[in-house]
Amino acid sequence: MRIKQFYLLVCVLLLSLPGFADQVSFTMEAPKIVELGEQFRLAFTLNAKGQNLKLPELSDFEVLMGPSTSQSSSFQIINGVSSQSVSFSYLFVLLAKKEGKFTLNPATVTVNGTTYTSNGVTIEVVKGSAKPSGGGTDKPTATPGSVPSSDLFVKLITDRKSVYKGDHVMATIKIYSKVNLNGFEDITLPSFEGFWSQDLELPQQISLQRETYNGEIYNVGTLKKTLLFPQQTGNITIGKVKIDCIVQQRVRQPKSFFDDFFDNFANVKATVTSDPVLITVNPLPSSPADFSGAVGRFELRSSITSTNVKENDAITLRIDVTGNGNIKLINAPKLKLPADFEVYDPKTTSNYTVAADGLNGNISFEYLFLPRFAGDYTIPPVNFVYFDAGQGKYATKSSQEFKIHVAKGDGTQSANVRSAVSKEDVKYLGKDIRFIKQGVTELQPKGYVFFGSLGFYMIYLIGILGLLALYFFYQQRIREYANVARMRNKKASKVALKRLKEANGHMTAGSTEKFYESVTRAFWGYLSDKLTIPVAELNKDRASAALSDHKASENLVARFIQILDTCDFARFAPAESNAKMHELYDEACDVMSQMEKEIH
Amino acid sequence: MRNLTIKYCLLTALLTAAQFSFGQPAAVNDSLTAANQLYTTSKYKDCIRKYQYVLGQGFESAEVYYNLGNAFYKSGNATYAILNYERAKKLAPNDDDILYNLELAQTQIVDNIVPLPEPGFLRWWKEFISDRSINYWGTFSMVTFFMFLSLFGLFLLSGTFRIKRLAFWVAIAAVSVSAITFTIGASLQSKLVNHNTAVITDRSVRIKASPSETGTELFIVHEGITVRITDKLSDWVNVSLPDGNKGWVKEASLIRI
Numbered sequence: 001m002r003i004k005q006f007y008l009l010v011c012v013l014l015l016s017l018p019g020f021a022d023q024v025s026f027t028m029e030a031p032k033i034v035e036l037g038e039q040f041r042l043a044f045t046l047n048a049k050g051q052n053l054k055l056p057e058l059s060d061f062e063v064l065m066g067p068s069t070s071q072s073s074s075f076q077i078i079n080g081v082s083s084q085s086v087s088f089s090y091l092f093v094l095l096a097k098k099e100g101k102f103t104l105n106p107a108t109v110t111v112n113g114t115t116y117t118s119n120g121v122t123i124e125v126v127k128g129s130a131k132p133s134g135g136g137t138d139k140p141t142a143t144p145g146s147v148p149s150s151d152l153f154v155k156l157i158t159d160r161k162s163v164y165k166g167d168h169v170m171a172t173i174k175i176y177s178k179v180n181l182n183g184f185e186d187i188t189l190p191s192f193e194g195f196w197s198q199d200l201e202l203p204q205q206i207s208l209q210r211e212t213y214n215g216e217i218y219n220v221g222t223l224k225k226t227l228l229f230p231q232q233t234g235n236i237t238i239g240k241v242k243i244d245c246i247v248q249q250r251v252r253q254p255k256s257f258f259d260d261f262f263d264n265f266a267n268v269k270a271t272v273t274s275d276p277v278l279i280t281v282n283p284l285p286s287s288p289a290d291f292s293g294a295v296g297r298f299e300l301r302s303s304i305t306s307t308n309v310k311e312n313d314a315i316t317l318r319i320d321v322t323g324n325g326n327i328k329l330i331n332a333p334k335l336k337l338p339a340d341f342e343v344y345d346p347k348t349t350s351n352y353t354v355a356a357d358g359l360n361g362n363i364s365f366e367y368l369f370l371p372r373f374a375g376d377y378t379i380p381p382v383n384f385v386y387f388d389a390g391q392g393k394y395a396t397k398s399s400q401e402f403k404i405h406v407a408k409g410d411g412t413q414s415a416n417v418r419s420a421v422s423k424e425d426v427k428y429l430g431k432d433i434r435f436i437k438q439g440v441t442e443l444q445p446k447g448y449v450f451f452g453s454l455g456f457y458m459i460y461l462i463g464i465l466g467l468l469a470l471y472f473f474y475q476q477r478i479r480e481y482a483n484v485a486r487m488r489n490k491k492a493s494k495v496a497l498k499r500l501k502e503a504n505g506h507m508t509a510g511s512t513e514k515f516y517e518s519v520t521r522a523f524w525g526y527l528s529d530k531l532t533i534p535v536a537e538l539n540k541d542r543a544s545a546a547l548s549d550h551k552a553s554e555n556l557v558a559r560f561i562q563i564l565d566t567c568d569f570a571r572f573a574p575a576e577s578n579a580k581m582h583e584l585y586d587e588a589c590d591v592m593s594q595m596e597k598e599i600h
Numbered sequence: 601m602r603n604l605t606i607k608y609c610l611l612t613a614l615l616t617a618a619q620f621s622f623g624q625p626a627a628v629n630d631s632l633t634a635a636n637q638l639y640t641t642s643k644y645k646d647c648i649r650k651y652q653y654v655l656g657q658g659f660e661s662a663e664v665y666y667n668l669g670n671a672f673y674k675s676g677n678a679t680y681a682i683l684n685y686e687r688a689k690k691l692a693p694n695d696d697d698i699l700y701n702l703e704l705a706q707t708q709i710v711d712n713i714v715p716l717p718e719p720g721f722l723r724w725w726k727e728f729i730s731d732r733s734i735n736y737w738g739t740f741s742m743v744t745f746f747m748f749l750s751l752f753g754l755f756l757l758s759g760t761f762r763i764k765r766l767a768f769w770v771a772i773a774a775v776s777v778s779a780i781t782f783t784i785g786a787s788l789q790s791k792l793v794n795h796n797t798a799v800i801t802d803r804s805v806r807i808k809a810s811p812s813e814t815g816t817e818l819f820i821v822h823e824g825i826t827v828r829i830t831d832k833l834s835d836w837v838n839v840s841l842p843d844g845n846k847g848w849v850k851e852a853s854l855i856r857i
Contacts, residue, residue: 004809150772340804340820373822408803433674436639436667443628443659449792451738451785459742467749474757 024048026352028118029238030104033210034096035217036127041066041102044090044118050109056120066092067426071164085565095396096125126212136531147247147270151178154243154272156190158228162280166295166326167389169195169228169279173241175272176218180248181208182267189224190239194232194281197327198354200225229326241274284387294386296325296358302382302399311409314370319382319399322362325389327352332365333384336546338377342370374408376411485532493596496522502588507581515581516567519588523564526592530599540564552600559591603798609837628654633666639667640851644675662692669701678708679823683799685732686826686857690792694731709824717852729784737785744778755796778847798854800825811836818847 025543031044044053055065104121152175159170175181175188208219223243230236247268284295301320309315323328332346347368352361371377381398388395450456499522506515524543528535531546544557566584635650651668662780669684692698704791718726729737751771758764804822808815811833821841830846831838839854 125663339817375803433670433704434668434697436636437663437697438636440634441661441663443654443664446655446658446660447793449734449789451734451789456738456742460745463746463749467753470753473754544851 019379024114024116026050026107026116026118028104028107028121030094030121030123031120031210032219033124033126033212036096036099036125039093039095042066042092042094042121044107044109046088046090046109046111046116047085048111049086049088050111050116052108052110054108055092056107057090058094058104059070060097060100061094064093064095066090080509096123096344097128099125101233103126106517124212126215126217147179147245147249147268152176152181152245152247152270152272154223154241154274156238156241156274156277157280158238158277161278162282164282164295164352164387164389165230165233166293166329166387167230167286168296168326169230170356171224171226171228171238171277172197172222173224175221175223175243175275176211176213177208177221177245178216178218178477181219181221182246182248183268185244185246186242187223187243188240190241192226192228192238194229194236195230196326197229198227198359200227200354200560202286211530225356227358228279229329230279233281233283236279236281238277238279240276243272245270245272249511252447275523282524285393287387288385288396290383290387291387291394293323294321294327294330294384295389296327296386297388298325298384298386298397300382300384300397302402304379304402307402308405308407309371310407311374313370314368315404317367317369317379317402319365319367319384320362321364321384322453324358324360325386327359327361327363330363330386333382335367335382336380337367338371338379340372342372342378344368371404371406376405377404377406378402379404397560472536488529489534492526493592495529496526496592499525500585500592501586506583507578507585510578512581513571516571517585520564520567520571522588522592523560526595530595547595547599552598556591556594559587560595563588563591625657628657628659629820635671636667636765639674642674644671647671648675656752660687660689662695662698665691666695666698666701669705673701673705678705679799681705681828682709682824683801683855683857686797686799690857691733693733706824710822711825713825713843714839716844729788734785734788737781737788741778741781743784744774744781748774748778774835795856796826796829798837798856799823799831800827800854801847802853805849807845807849809847811838811848813850819845826857828857 025047026043027045029045031040034040042058068092069088071086071088073084075082075084077083077454101122101124104123106117106120108115108117124592140155153171154175157172157174160174163169166552171192172455200551202222202225206221206223209222210217211220212218216272223241228238247270248265249268255573299322301322303318303320304392306313307315312573317335319333332348335343335346338344344367345364346350348363349366350361350363379402381401384397384399385394385395386397404524490572499518503515503518506512506518524535527533527543527546529540531543531550533542533546540561544561547557547560548554563584570580623681631650631654635647635654638644638647639648648668648671651664651671654664655668665684665688669681669688672684673681674677682702682705685698685705688695688698689702719790748771751767751774755767755771757766800821800823802823804820806817807819807821809818810816825841827839827841829837830840831847832851835851836848837854838846838848
């Protein structure tokens, strides 16, 4: 107790110090809806001491009381940091005079010479129920222990009943009450099957607001607000909401003296259930090929880390989709990269807030890829196709086109080397090419081939001409040779006779050796001329064969051989008589004349 | 006998005359010597420039292409090494060094293309033809033709029937061989002159189904692949890969061998 008093003292001391509140806030508060003839409060709250409060025009209302001022202050120390707040409030009690919507303009107040303006307030005055004014809570219930369903009910309200698949539906669960609600015991929410749901953030404390429903004013509390994204088409039913409420009810006692001063209250448990809601989910019209699954309204931005890189340097292309819709459910758009880029899966990050009009925020896709080979490449624009539910048709946003220049790498981690190693040609590692061919080589003009050139064909021609020349030359020679042979043939017998006469001379001279020699020479010379065989090539066999060829009779050839044999024999055994020489001479003359007859 | 000698003298004289009529200037020879020196001292960039100067003067030889290919290989450019080895191989198809280095350079390229298998006989025949140079076939044809001429001469001039008959048949055989080798030489020469093979020089090339930018992309090849050009339409060429795949590609993406 003492400590509390001490703090209070400190508070009071500190309050006297001016200008503690660093930010002045000035607000006006009033119920949104009032019944005609109902009394209500208009409150102004200021977190500093103010002066010169100027009220808005209140001619549409009757001011019953006010201003009554009150002030509160708080002071706290958290982890050694002290903070203090003070609050002044001005309270008016008004009475609604006529039906309609009235806007109270902002009020002004002066704090330390500065003028602050409050917010404005709109008050709707409706025609009240026939019951006399004074608040529903005071009304005694007809049947104690039960709450009529017209006084307390729960509703699940959707902002629309028909929606495209992927578009969002806002579902709000509200409790309407005319009774004194004391609290909730158990709340059973539907499971929202067939939807992807995102809850909106609501204040922990459920505050009741006045609203009209079917012309009557209820205190309405919003229990839950959920964004629903249908994941299937057709009719989807959202199940019931079931709430167990605790209602404070005045229990009527038998009329007694104290009745007017004391009331007896009892807590009554009342279970309320909402009606199921049917949502019709329409399928999307036939979608283009590159539809991303996005429904809503979006903008697209794209950026790239670099457009001038070396081989195997990583590039990141980032695509940002910003807007309103089912952001979480967007698929990464397809990036058409040149075929031999090494591409990794896109990295997706999303950031959004849940609001009454859907999911707002952005989703970004980061594509990491590595160009493997030098060259100039073009990354075509990325088409992001989404469904605009508002207009009921598909829309396309395109990113910009990027041109990438890839310079040749320094070769330290070249793809070439890698792929060469990956082949099964490792046996060549450590091998090297053979050395150059040394020395001055014989060059030839480019494109020159001896084959088919003029010189090439000339050689052929020369060959043919040479053969022709040779042929004619030979023909000539043969003709000449034939003439010589004929002449020798004619002269053959004369020459032979001359030699035989010579032999005759040797015979008479008695020189035996020379006689035989002359006879032999006469025959050989004759045959040589007659048969056109060189003397050097003649021998007995050749001569007899040649004679046979020339149709000489066998007898003649035998006689001829006989003469040659006799001559040879006589030359090496010279002791021959003269008679024998005569005999041989006559025989030789006879054979010669015979040959002349038979050989032609 | 004497006439054959005369003919050989004529042939040699003609060949040497042809050789002398385009004798190489001293500056080119000096460049070659300097380039070989630069290669030995590992200055490959300068070496490449020297060899290219020689080629720029309008001369070529298998050795220069081979050495230039080596310099490219050593400076890390396998694609141009392959291109020059292929050019060298065209001039000297059976040079072992060229074939070895070409095979080694081809292990450095990205794509692993398995050539289409050919029937054994066809492969043997192609190898048999391309293993020998054009001038080999040309000379072969010429020699057999002169053999034919000699034998035909013998057939005409011989007095003996048996020699005549023998000469006639051998002459027929010789002229047939000459005609066959001439045909082989002519086919090789058309290959050499037409430049219908090429090496892809762009780092990465998309082969299209039709000769336009919008054509369907069939497959990707990378630099260093040797292709055969089968058709041409404005600046597009139809190429055939060793594995049998075909498609259109911009002519700027490749260099003809």
